[in-house]
Amino acid sequence: MFKDIFRKKKYVTIQSAPMQKLGPSDASPKEPTTSKKELPDGLWAKCPKCGEVLFNKNLEENARVCTKCEHHFRISARGRLALLADENSFEEWDAELVSLDPLEFPGYQGKLMEAMEKSGTTEAVLTGQALLDGIPVVLVFNEADFMMGSMGSVVGEKITRAIEKAIDLRLPVVIFSTSGGARMQEGILSLYQMAKTSAALGRLAENHLLYISVLTDPTFGGVTASYASLGDIAIAEPNALIGFTGPRVIKQTMRQELPAGAQTAEFNQEHGLIDLIVGRAQMRSVLARLLRYHQEGAQYGATV
Amino acid sequence: MVQLFDFEKPIEQLVQKISELQKFSADKEIDLSQEVAVLEKKVAFLKKEIYGNLEPWQKAQIARHPERPNFYDYIPFLFEDFIELKGDRLFADDRSIAGGIALFHGIPVTVIAQVKGKGTKENIKRNFGMPHPEGYHKAIRLMDQAEKFGRPILTFIDTPGAACDLAAEERGQGEAIARCLQAMSGYSVPVISTIIGEGGSGGALALGVGNAVLMLENSFYSVIAPESCASILWKDTTKAKEAAAALKFTAQDLQRLGVADEIVREPLGGAHKDLRQTADELSQVISKYLVRLRSEKPEVLKEKRYQKLRAIGVYQENSKKTLGISEKDLTK
Numbered sequence: 001m002f003k004d005i006f007r008k009k010k011y012v013t014i015q016s017a018p019m020q021k022l023g024p025s026d027a028s029p030k031e032p033t034t035s036k037k038e039l040p041d042g043l044w045a046k047c048p049k050c051g052e053v054l055f056n057k058n059l060e061e062n063a064r065v066c067t068k069c070e071h072h073f074r075i076s077a078r079g080r081l082a083l084l085a086d087e088n089s090f091e092e093w094d095a096e097l098v099s100l101d102p103l104e105f106p107g108y109q110g111k112l113m114e115a116m117e118k119s120g121t122t123e124a125v126l127t128g129q130a131l132l133d134g135i136p137v138v139l140v141f142n143e144a145d146f147m148m149g150s151m152g153s154v155v156g157e158k159i160t161r162a163i164e165k166a167i168d169l170r171l172p173v174v175i176f177s178t179s180g181g182a183r184m185q186e187g188i189l190s191l192y193q194m195a196k197t198s199a200a201l202g203r204l205a206e207n208h209l210l211y212i213s214v215l216t217d218p219t220f221g222g223v224t225a226s227y228a229s230l231g232d233i234a235i236a237e238p239n240a241l242i243g244f245t246g247p248r249v250i251k252q253t254m255r256q257e258l259p260a261g262a263q264t265a266e267f268n269q270e271h272g273l274i275d276l277i278v279g280r281a282q283m284r285s286v287l288a289r290l291l292r293y294h295q296e297g298a299q300y301g302a303t304v
Numbered sequence: 305m306v307q308l309f310d311f312e313k314p315i316e317q318l319v320q321k322i323s324e325l326q327k328f329s330a331d332k333e334i335d336l337s338q339e340v341a342v343l344e345k346k347v348a349f350l351k352k353e354i355y356g357n358l359e360p361w362q363k364a365q366i367a368r369h370p371e372r373p374n375f376y377d378y379i380p381f382l383f384e385d386f387i388e389l390k391g392d393r394l395f396a397d398d399r400s401i402a403g404g405i406a407l408f409h410g411i412p413v414t415v416i417a418q419v420k421g422k423g424t425k426e427n428i429k430r431n432f433g434m435p436h437p438e439g440y441h442k443a444i445r446l447m448d449q450a451e452k453f454g455r456p457i458l459t460f461i462d463t464p465g466a467a468c469d470l471a472a473e474e475r476g477q478g479e480a481i482a483r484c485l486q487a488m489s490g491y492s493v494p495v496i497s498t499i500i501g502e503g504g505s506g507g508a509l510a511l512g513v514g515n516a517v518l519m520l521e522n523s524f525y526s527v528i529a530p531e532s533c534a535s536i537l538w539k540d541t542t543k544a545k546e547a548a549a550a551l552k553f554t555a556q557d558l559q560r561l562g563v564a565d566e567i568v569r570e571p572l573g574g575a576h577k578d579l580r581q582t583a584d585e586l587s588q589v590i591s592k593y594l595v596r597l598r599s600e601k602p603e604v605l606k607e608k609r610y611q612k613l614r615a616i617g618v619y620q621e622n623s624k625k626t627l628g629i630s631e632k633d634l635t636k
Contacts, residue, residue, distance in 0.1 A: 097621060098620050102618035103550065103552045107537070153616075154617075156617055182527050184527055187552050188526065188553060188558055188563050189616060189617055191509050191525075192563060194481075195613050196616060198482055198485035202486045224477075225466075225477070225485075226485060229478045243473050244468070244477035250470070254468060254469045256469055256470060271474050271476065273479060
């Protein structure tokens with residue numbers, strides 16, 4: 001009975017990737033802005049931090065960073081890609097991998113359909129190879145609009161394949177995590193994607209290849225407890241909420257109120273868990289510098 | 305007095321009736337042995353009927369039973385010797401994870417186990433079996449030693465989940481679990497992970513990267529607690545029973561999904577009904593896998609463990625036509 005609410009009798013046809021032209025403007029119509037409720041026309045967005053009312057167009061042009069207080073709004077995977085990769089350099093991998101419903105979990109098929117419609121993508125992660133300031137690199141982005149970037153079989157498999165391919169191609173890996181954690185609807189299969197991705201990163205490390213983990217808002221649960229925490233270098237976006245257990249659950253189960261500022265990028269850095277906090281505007285140049293240090297042969301006197 | 309579940313009460317009522325009859329028969333010197341025999345047959349039948357058809361939620365209750373044997377209960381039955389080693393060398397000794405070296409069927413092994421307490425006082429000491437980062441750091445330290453000295457690793461999982469408080473966040477709970485996963489995936493000694501009670505989410509998985517994953521018959525292993533799942537799905541924690549069924553977290557489900565390699569039998573009603581019998585079964589099954597794994601070369605063990613993880617997951621490779629949701633699935 002309850003299940004039926006989510007069941008749709010419609011097929012959705014998905015084009016093969018790339019589904020959209022790259023460009024930050026593509027991210028706008030489908031992405032929920034934080035202020036959607038107050039400003040439903042989609043023209044404006046209100047900054048949740050400083051309260052400034054911003055033109056959505058200006059916000060997009062500024063990489064979805066508030067022009068007044070530099071608050072970082074959430075951004076789609078492809079929006080992020082467009083900010084980082086050299087033009088036309090991105091080759092997407094495994095776009096055809098889609099989720100099944102192995103547990104026949106109540107409402108899951110409906111949730112998947114909704115997520116596809118909302119995000120315009122087939123799953124909660126985008127993987128592939130690109131040039132970043134001329135440097136070849138494997139890039140992975142979680143998609144927040146797809147079930148809050150949660151990791152089920154497809155996300156785990158796509159990330160693992162991307163890492164394995166990086167080993168074959170001897171390339172560094174940069175993963176941008178944005179995720180609520182393991183995807184409940186695939187049960188134990190989701191849980192073991194944590195082990196699978198961590199094992200693949202172990203192999204990458206054995207091959208002396210660089211892994212940069214960029215943690216963005218939000219990164220929690222099974223993703224914090226796997227690939228997001230295993231970077232040789234850990235970067236966070238300013239103000240991003242990062243943690244293992246969400247504040248609401250901590251409050252419910254432990255009756256413990258977290259202090260203001262807990263679980264922010266800055267809190268995590270203070271506790272020794274993050275190397276760098278890097279704003280979106282500087283991300284590309286910081287990544288390029290770090291990647292150059294680790295290019296093969298770079299240790300022998302190459303100019304950085 | 306051992307706590308009884310509602311579903312066990314019909315059995316208990318009959319058992320009580322039998323003892324009343326026996327008492328009556330002894331007092332009045334009337335022979336009621338035939339009546340008693342009939343009732344005893346009925347008890348045996350009921351036990352099979354009830355315990356043989358436990359629902360996922362009932363199994364979860366047995367797995368969480370306050371009298372359920374914990375790691376320390378099993379030690380004298382599983383090992384000829386056990387030396388507990390403590391501390392993570394960084395911060396503290398976490399008492400919700402025990403570790404040490406032991407002799408198992410004459411073979412030196414490293415043992416890592418999550419431990420819930422018995423009773424409130426011990427449970428507070430052991431944080432109800434919910435490890436903090438220092439627990440996982442200790443586990444990694446001891447498992448690294450096992451790798452160094454070529455000792456097989458046996459892990460025993462029994463936790464509602466990793467600790468979820470401010471202290472855990474400050475000390476990097478996520479990172480600690482992730483490091484544990486990565487470390488375990490890279491060892492070239494045999495690793496056998498057994499879920500003996502509750503396998504609660506990432507906190508349990510941290511010790512679950514084995515060449516073999518074994519599960520006690522009434523244990524469960526889940527991405528999320530059924531209560532939390534019910535709260536998310538139906539905004540109603542009392543629907544844990546429905547959530548338990550939806551999550552497919554029993555040993556039988558996990559064997560079907562390619563995660564559990566073998567189910568270890570428990571006595572009727574659960575491990576707490578007969579510790580020795582449970583321990584004997586456990587000992588035999590672990591030994592069987594250990595013998596098998598010790599015959600493999602180190603690099604093969606590592607590769608096979610990776611391939612085991614690699615194979616977990618269900619997805620569709622080609623989505624060109626539709627999205628894997630066929631008319632048939634929808635009408636099922």
